[in-house]
Amino acid sequence: MSEDKRILQEFKLDPDNELRFEVETKNEKVYLTLKSGLAEVFGTELVKAKTYEFTAGAKVAVYTWHGCVVEIKGKTDVIYTAKETPMVVYSNCHGALEFMRADAEKDNKRGPIAMIVGPCDVGKSTVCRILLNYAVRMGRRPIFVDLDIAQGQISIPGTIGALMIERPAAIDEGFSQEAPLVYHVGHKSPATNPTLFNMLVLQLANTVKERLEVNKKTRSSGVIINTCGWIKGTGYKQLINSAKGFEVDVIMVLDQERLYNELVRDMPNFVKVVFLPKSGGLNVQRVQEVNQGIRELENISMELQKNSLYPHSFDVKFSEVKIYKIGAPALPDSCLPLGMKADDHLTKLVMLTPNAGLLHHILAVSFSEKDDDDIILSHVAGFVCVTNVDPERQIITLLSPQPKPLPNNTLILSELQFMDSH
Known part of the structure; x- marks a missing residue:
């Protein structure tokens, strides 16, 4: 907190100027306050005197049509004023x-x-x-x-x-x-x-x-x-x-x-x-940690913890769910059934027996009540994560944004994995 107080900067922006800053350091927080004038961030107007918080991975562009004064508190990795913007x-x-x-x-x-x-x-x-x-x-x-x-x-x-x-x-x-x-x-x-x-x-x-x-x-x-x-x-x-x-x-x-x-x-x-044209403030290559970690895992974590609905963990019997993956191994042309196209295997529904390979994988909860291709084309109710598979007790443990029971017992495997770091 004392560190934040030391790093306090005020910027006076002329009309049609943009203040660009990035926060890359893990656990770092940067605070933005509009002191006077009018400004916006990606089309959303800033409220005067309100403080906005940004954490690792944030890339922010504060644009003003008419001129403004903004205050930045905290350690930014990059910060500068751009006079030419699109x-x-x-x-x-x-x-x-x-x-x-x-x-x-x-x-x-x-x-x-x-x-x-x-x-x-x-x-x-x-x-x-x-x-x-x-x-x-x-x-x-x-x-x-x-x-x-x-x-x-x-x-x-x-x-x-x-x-x-x-x-x-x-x-x-x-x-x-x-x-x-x-x-x-x-x-x-x-x-x-x-x-x-x-x-x-x-x-x-x-x-x-x-x-x-x-x-x-x-x-x-x-x-x-x-x-x-x-x-x-x-x-x-x-x-x-x-x-x-x-x-x-x-x-x-x-x-x-x-x-x-x-x-x-x-x-x-x-x-x-x-x-x-692209904006100079929008095209900086994302660092690997931000690109992979923030994009994938934290998006999933946000899905699980949105609106303070902290995730629930519960066990489900193998017999209580049907788990599918979309796509089967390709068959040689000579083995294709009559009327089947060479790429039909890409949209084939395959039922899975729960196994250790599901560990940490995300499963989509389908709205479909059927056991056919309708599952592929149905939109989904949400997502759960497999945190444990117990073949002896025939039970899988799921991390879910809401308590038991699941909205539906039809689950679809994703290649994405999530390991909770908390």
Whole structure:
């Protein structure tokens, strides 16, 4: 605490300037306070005199349109003021989307479906957050779709999902996670099982389109889609498939002219493809610990401990649950049953007998009541972690965000593992 008092800095920002800082040191805390003027963090307005706390892994950009004074307390690893930012460009994109929303509202049509694409670590998720925050501040109710299964902004990594955004993101915690729609892919990269990934993206797209039909305000507000950084070869084909599945109107390409030119060439004329610069504050390569540890394990830990619902541990008999994995070993072409395609094994449901190999793995709790492919296409209720397997007593121990019983007895294996460090 005495250390924090010693490291106290005040910054006076001119209009259209941005204060950027990072917190990388483990267990370090940095406090931000707006002393005067107006400022925002990724589209969320700062409240004057309120103190915001940031911990290890935080990368923050405080932007002001009109000028402000901010106070930073604590040890930052990087801190500087940027006089050139792409915020005016991002604001113009918001303005263009808002024009389309107003037009859609007038004619009771579907609003803009915008997809943000680009390589890894160029700030795609941050641009999504800015555009969503600006939309909500205009009274809109857009749907946020996250297809980046490595990062998992809506749920844990290894999933894709959608969330209706009704209020701006909290500065330090992001968007409210009430009632998200989540589909379980079970891998950290879409490259592991592209067939399954594409199948679930189309399922999510259809569900989102249905939701747009039933809610007039959301229908005109449209959709903002975040994507992963795999943009070559099969990854590029997946971007095209995702764009077609969601019937996008606008694709915003961050920081890669090659990708921009390919999409201009391959997308229909009615799809507007826009090139955007990345922000210097959003593209610093994440250190390995932040990239792997924070992204994967702490996201899962947050899922388990959200809203002070500290995890519950309980035993479940082998006979009380059905555990599946998606994907079976490939068969040689000569052994394929009649009518079966070579990649059908990628979406085959395989029932597992509980064993020591499940230890520390995340299991998705499916909403499906059936024992067939419906399990693959169903969204999930939540996640549990296997902390012990006892073959003799035929019992597995689960860590869960809520007490027994489970919402459903159908569980799906994820390749992600979580070991509680507390």
